[in-house]
Amino acid sequence: MDQARKERLMKKYAYAQTAADAPGAGGPGPKAGRGPGGRGGRNMPVKKPANSKQAIRRLFSYLENDIGKLCVVFLCVIAGTISMLAGSYMLRPIINSLTQADGSSQKLFRSLLLMAAVYAVGILAQYFQQRIMISISQGALERIRNDLFCKVQRLPVRFYDTNNNGDIMSRFTNDLDAVGDMLNNTIVQIISGVINITGTLCLMLYTNVWLTIVTVLMVPLMLKLAGMVVTRSRRFYKAQQAALGTLNGYIEETITGQKVVKVFCHEEVAQEEFEFLNYDLRDKQIFAQFFGGIMGPVMNGSGQISYSVTAIVGGILCVLRGFDLGGLTVFVNYSRQFTRPINEFSMQMNTVFSALAGAERVFKIMDEEPEAPDSPEAVTLDPCQGHVVLQDVTFGYNPDKTILKHISFYAKPGQKIALVGSTGAGKTTITNLITRFYDIDSGSITIDGIDIRNIKRENLRSNxxxxxxxxxxxxxxxxxxxxxxxxxxxxxxxxxxxxxxxxxxxxxxxxxxxxxxxxxxxxxxxxxxxxxxxxxxxxxxxAPILILDEATSSVDTRTERHIEHGMDRLMATRTTFVIAHRLSTVRNANAIMVLENGEIIERGDHDELLAMKGRYYELYTGKTELD
Ligand SMILES: Nc1ncnc2c1ncn2[C@@H]1O[C@H](COP(=O)(O)OP(=O)(O)OP(=O)(O)O)[C@@H](O)[C@H]1O
Ligand SMILES: [Mg+2]
Known part of the structure; x- marks a missing residue:
């Protein structure tokens, strides 16, 4: 890919161009969720995962329904952990009996059998804990998906007009998958980790106080090292999820537009752009996975140091203070067990960060402003007659650009009102306002004399x-x-x-x-x-109000006439708005509004407008093209 194209793509996806290959800060670009996220963002503001705590709290709120099951998991974890701890403690008398001359083989066999039974209980408890936890987490995911879908159904049309479909879909799939991975394993690990650490600490204290102090003193070192890796990797996971969303958006767009891609021979260009985004994702994933991955070796390394120091001090204690060999063996084991939850949890960090980044993206949609709720005074039109009045309506999709200016008209039941005018004049926009896909900026729209903002939205649309x-x-x-x-x-x-x-x-x-x-x-x-x-x-x-926006633009003229005849009966009692470029279809309309740049510049029936010899006449006779 040449440099110019690369730069264009970087601009398109809002990249920070400097330090392109440096592991800088991640975080979505200016348009969160659309851009693949800033790369090499030394000159980009680092977005702190300030929402993480909130995201965790919200995730946990989805587990509230399963408190009972969670208690069972909790009990299983306790049973599992205790039996593992007890099993490992049983090694002490076994080893001591081996090193002492009076140990009988029958006693040894019994001890071993007991140890096996204790471990078996632990394994069984772990099995149930895993099964129940998976059912809890899948249930929670189901509820999150339902809530998310419910939310996207309630989002205003404006949201869809300004967001990429593929990126929205990615939140249902990739982001929620990441959340699922975390719920499946991490919660259990946290609970078992805490119990494990507490239990092991008690047993260590019981076995040898001095060695316990040595082991515990090593913990801050491990946490410090873990913290260093964690702060770096967290932001890469956010960038990774955002890049995943953008890539999905691009895939969705290219697949839906495959015919256009083919007909303009854009396969190669599409491939290039895909490779660019794919490379970006790879880049973000490498950083994310790398920092997630080095957590293991870092923690193992510090665990080994702790282990060795404990073994050395323990050895010295054995020689100088007569500490028993069985005690040293189980203690060294405990020191492993004590640091293991910290290790495991640190290594789980990549899952946790992907999940939190995903959860934040999911909750971001859930927090989007939904369609404004119906006002408490909102009424239901029952039955709706279909008197539609627009009074001095002004509207713009964005505050800085007015699209419709001072539109007024009155449409009665049984009337056919035609909206005509050149492309981009604002015809569809008027229908968007009547259906309340967008709310007007000033003026009023009433149906049967009631402002549509005071009609229940569902009732309005059902009419x-x-x-x-x-x-x-x-x-x-x-x-x-x-x-x-x-x-x-x-x-x-x-x-x-x-x-x-x-x-x-x-x-x-x-x-x-x-x-x-x-x-x-x-x-x-x-x-x-x-x-x-x-x-x-x-x-x-x-419904008493019918809107046909270019409804027959792709239909042949003969079929179009058939439809017209067929629909005439239907329209006789309804208020119908017809938008058409093919003006022959609106000839019999009761009133025709000619729109130009968001203003009604002419109105009247077909004959009156032709007689005016104005814009309608030009459009009808095709003279505009000749101008
Ligand atoms: N979702 C949107 N956000 C911002 N601007 C929009 C949006 N939809 C339309 N516009 C702008 O509003 C203007 C009017 O668009 P509208 O769709 O109402 O035109 P139209 O008269 O229906 O045209 P056509 O005959 O091509 O269907 C256009 O200039 C368009 O760029
Ligand atoms: Mg239109």
Missing amino acids: IAMVLQDTHLFTGTIRENIRYGRLDATDEEVEAAAKLASAHHFIRRLEHGYDTMIEGDGANLSQGQRQLLNIARAAISK
Whole structure:
């Protein structure tokens, strides 16, 4: 990849370019979750994992339901740990009896048998502890996934307009997997570690006080070394999870846009960009795994030092103070056992950091502002007549750019209102406001005289049927997809809606008719057929307000006329908004609004507008192209 392209990609993904190959600070780039995270970020602000504590607390709140099971795990861990400790202590009399002349083989055999039984109890306890813990952690993950999905269902359209789908999906998969890994093992390890350390400490004190002091004094050294590695690796794990999200986003985008990639022969470019992101992920993973990985050797090394010092001091005590050999053997064993939980937990740090980074990303979505809740005075329109009034509506997606300016109109039930105008004029934006995908900045939108902000959102949307400009179908049969518009519709009603939308003919010709499975957003259908199904889905709904945004743009003109005739009956009692570039379809509208740069510049019916010889006339006669 040439340097210029590399620089462009770095800019695209908000990279800190200096110290590119240096192990600098990680942390997401300026646009958290979208950029792959800063690399070599000496000149980037280091984002401290300030949320870690909160993330841990929130993760634990998901275990609250399983307190009973956790208690059983706790008991199993205690039983397991105690039996392991007791088993190892039993070595003392066994060794002493071996070194003393009076030891009988029968006594030895009995001691060994008892020791085996004690260990067997420990193994059994560990087995149950593992099984129960996995069921607890998988249950917690299930609840987190449910909450996350529930949350993403409630997020405003604005969130999806500004976030990468693949990155959002990565939070459901990679990030939650990382959390699962931690829940499976780490909690048990913490509990068993604490019990182990306490139990071992008691036994060590019982065996020899001086040696205990020596062993305990080594602990700060180990913790210091672990701390040094931990502070470094923590940030790399955050960067790793963010990079994983970006890579997933890119994969998702490229797979969904595969046809565009192919037709523009962008395979190589896509491959290059993928390699760039993949390299970045590899880079972040290397740093993360490296620091996670060196924890083992560092801790083993310091454990060995502690072990050797204990053995030397113990040996001296044996020689000078008559400390028994069995006591020394079990003590050396204990010193291992004492430092082992610290070692193990330190080595688990990579799992913990991936999990915390993942949990933070998951909770970040959970903390996103949902669609504003309905106001306490919000009412339900029952029944809704369909009087839609826009009064001096002004709106911008961003505060610094106004898209719609002073829009006013009144649409009555049974009326067909057409919104026409050039591309980007603001037609779809008006529909986004009526459905409250976005809230207006000033003015008012009322339905049946009630401001839509005072209507329960669900009720408002259930009174609107819509064919979106981008068609979308779900995996399922054609029948299920049409029924999406009204779940209690009968098969006859599904067929009637399909007939209205002129979809019945093509559906009948399919091998499995209405039971044909739709794959990949309708990839096995033509674009026009997909639109017909989208129309049928809207037609089956009994909503009194109907919005058709370029609903027939991919349908041939003859079918379009059929749909018009079919829908006429449907529209007779509803308030219908039609957006179309093909102006022949809106000729019979009661009122046509011509939008230009977010303003209504002309209004009237077809004949009046033609007579005006203004913008509509230009659009209709095609004169604009000649201008
Ligand atoms: N989610 C969004 N965030 C920011 N700006 C947006 C967003 N959606 C649309 N816009 C901007 O708002 C303006 C109006 O867009 P809109 O989709 O309403 O146009 P339209 O009239 O429906 O055009 P078309 O005929 O192409 O469908 C455009 O300039 C567009 O760039
Ligand atoms: Mg549009």
